Structure formats: C-alpha cells, structure tokens
Amino acid sequence: MRELLAEYAAGTLDPARRSQVEAHLATCADCRADLAGWLRLAAAAGPPADPPPASELVYRVMVRSALAEPTPARSPGRFSLALVLAEARLLRIPVLVASALVLALTVALAATQTAAPDGWSGDILALVAPVVAAIGISGVYGPQRDPAFEVVAATPTAARLILLVRIALVFGYDLALVMAASGVVTAVGADAAGVPALIVAWLGPMALLSALCLLLTVWVGPDIAIGAVLTLWALRVLAGNVLADVTGLVKFLHVVWSTSPATGSATAVLVLAAVVLAGRGEPIRRSRATHLP
C-alpha cells in the first residue's frame, strides 16, 4: 500500500486504486504520516509556473524555424549510397580503362599459351593482377593524385571514411575485373587448374601488395609507393627466373606472396595502419598540402 502513496499524492492513481488507498488510510496511521510527507513534497514541487503565452512562443519558434538552415534529414542508408556515388564520380576514368586494358591484354596473352602443359598461362594473370590493383590503389589518397583533395578535406565527412569508400570502390572494381579475367582464362582452357585454384594464386598477393601500396601512399605519397611496390614485385617475378638459385629467398617469397590467413591478417593490419594514418594531419615528406605549384 505504501508503494502507492506517492502516486496518490501526485493524483495519478486510477479511481479503483484511489479508493483502495483511501480505505486503507482511514485505518493506518503510519501510511497517513507517510502520505503527509509526500503531500508536503508535492505541494512544494508544484504548482506549475505559468508558461510563456502560446502566441509569443509559437511566433518565436516559427521565426527560428524560418531563419535556421534546414537540417538535412539523412538516413544512414541514403547517406552511404550518396557517399559511394559521389566518390565513384571522383574515380579517374583513364585509370579504370587502363586497368581493364592491361588485364584484357593479359588474358589475350594467356589464351595464346593454351598449348603449354605446365599451366603457365594462369600464372601470368597472378603476376599482373596484383600490380594493376596496387597501382589503382595508389590513386585513392593525397593531393598528388586526387584533384578534389582540398574540397574533400573541407567537407564534414571524415577523411578516413572517404578513404575506406575509395578503397572499396577501386579494389572492388579491380577484383571484379580479375575475377572476370580468371573466368575467361579458364573458359578458353588456358589454365587447367580451374577457377578456384586460379583465384588462390592471385587473391592473397593482390590484397597484400595493394595494402602495402595504400600504406606507403598515405605515408610518403603515391610516387614512392608505386616505386617500392614495383621493386618488391619485381623480386617476386625474378624469383621464378634469375634468382631461382637463391633458394632461401624463393622460399621466403613463396610464403609472403600466397593466399593464407597470415597474409590476410597482414593485409588487414596494413589497411588499418593506413586508415589510422590518413586521419592525421599532413603526410611526411610533403612540402605542401596542395598539388598546385
């Protein structure tokens, strides 16, 4: 019964409960005392002060509503879509076309090797795809490659979010291209191992090399990044021919450039480092933040 006394004092009980409480109060001195306390509190808390007149307040609200900039009601889904579309428009068409052309050429080259019994024609795709993807990734960040760098920096959208969207767009595009290329190579019978084996051959190296290129791009800029990535990849290519005798190096490169949980984790760490780095001020070794002379 005591539980209800506060509500009784506030006047918010329904009639049935109210008469129940009243009946009890007639017989219970303790509850009467308790109620007196609540009533005292209620009396001190209330009554409500008189609010500003409606006409005045509504007028002010209307004025504020008219003067204030309309706040865009943005739903997360619509915003994401708009962001992806906006970033897609910033992708440079020549780079996309060049990527497609290089891969088309690779497929054509692989198709001419149909007769090769050792499945070398599949390897050529695995050698080209990572470089194409990595060079594509080098264009996603920084004033040297991004003509909208300053405009984007002035928008309220976080630089890291924009970077992630661009990575997804560029890498997704390259991934789709290489997938299609793998399909074609297998379909024309140039590679006997089948599509899954072919994907395993290029997926890990492509992701790792792209992630490395991304980190270097964010850190020291795209030119050095491309140089470093090409050098590293050249080592990998040469390991099959000129450096084939250096067995330690060949074994090491074989582990590094493979599709495995370890290389996947390394890729994730590199991307994370790049994204974290992208949110921090200016990159090192960059004299100015703009690409203009």
Next chain:
Amino acid sequence: MMAADIGVGVGDAVRRDWRSRVGPVHHVRGRPGAEAASDDADAALLALVAQGDSGALTRLYEAHASRLFGYLLRLAGDRMTAEEILQDTMLAVWRSAGSYTGGSRVTTWLYGVARRQAYNRLRTTPPPVAAEPVDLPDHAPGPDELALAAAGGTPVAVAIGQLPAHHREVIGLVFVAGLPLADVAEILDIPVGTVKSRLHHARAALVQLLASQGVPE
C-alpha cells in the same frame, strides 16, 4: 520541524486532520476514457503539425505547456533557461512531428523531446561557479532564498532546487507534470520499479538536506 514532516515522523496536526490535507489533491488522471480521448486529440494535432499547421502547434502547446514548463523549470532551475528549453522543444516538435510513429503516447513522446533538448542545453551550459560552500555557517536567507520567497517559494521548494538533477527530474515529472509512473518510466527509459525507488531516494535526500540545514517550520 519541516524535515520531520516530510519524512515518516508525524505531527499531531497531521494525525488529526489528514483528510483536509488529502482534500486538495487533484486526481487529474481520474477518467481513463477522457485520457484516451485527449491522446487521440494530441495525435491528431501532431499529424497536423507534421503537415505544417502552426495553429495545431499552438493548440498542442496550450494543452501541455503549463505542466511541461513546470517540469522544465524544476529541471533547469531558473525560468530563463526553462523558457529557452521550452522553445527548443517546440521547435524540435515542429521539425520532427513527422517522425512520431504512434508507438507511444504523444505526452511521453513530447516529454522525451523536452528531456533531450534540456540535456542538450544544460550540457553546454557551464555549471554554476562554486563560489560559496554548500554548508553556509550563517543561516540567514541569501539573495536566492529571498528571491524564491518573494516568488512564493517555500524552504522545501528551495531545498528541492538543491537536489541532484536526477532527483529533481523525477519529482518534476511525477508531482509537477503529474504523469503516471508508467509514463515517467517510459520517458526516463528505466523500469517503473526504478522510478519508485528514485522517488523515494529523492525524498530521503530532501529530508536529509532539510535536516542538515535546520530549516525552521
């Protein structure tokens, strides 16, 4: 002693004459039918507000203003801030009336909006400068007390104003706005049991505050 009066201790006058004290309680929620009808009316008004009818906003304001303002006054502590929050609230209602889905009563939705606006504004308002110690050695009424007394404030009302925000809030919702505990629970997003215990804690804190100040009857 007033402190004893709010607590469970009881004076003879109260024992003799509880009915006369219970008398003036307004049982505003006495008629469930009327309540449902006013809910429907509120929802209809809100739908008009969503279409840009400022007259409907005026009527909605008139229906709720005094109790809503009473709550905000308790929460904010001074009239000017409470008026600003009230204005913020009506602006938010004007802008977001379309987002009301009918999932809760208009009243609880409205108080929820007001509460958010209050916390937005009170968060950005710097806390009052701690220039004077809480326990004044001198019990003479300061300027605040005099101002409140002039405005009809009692020592108990002054003491309520000194309670922590979550205590003032629950007192404002239950006793000033006169909302059922279920609605209060929904607005504060806590279980009804927690509302009850918070209310009891608020009262205990008030009793303690009054006792520590030695407020005379």
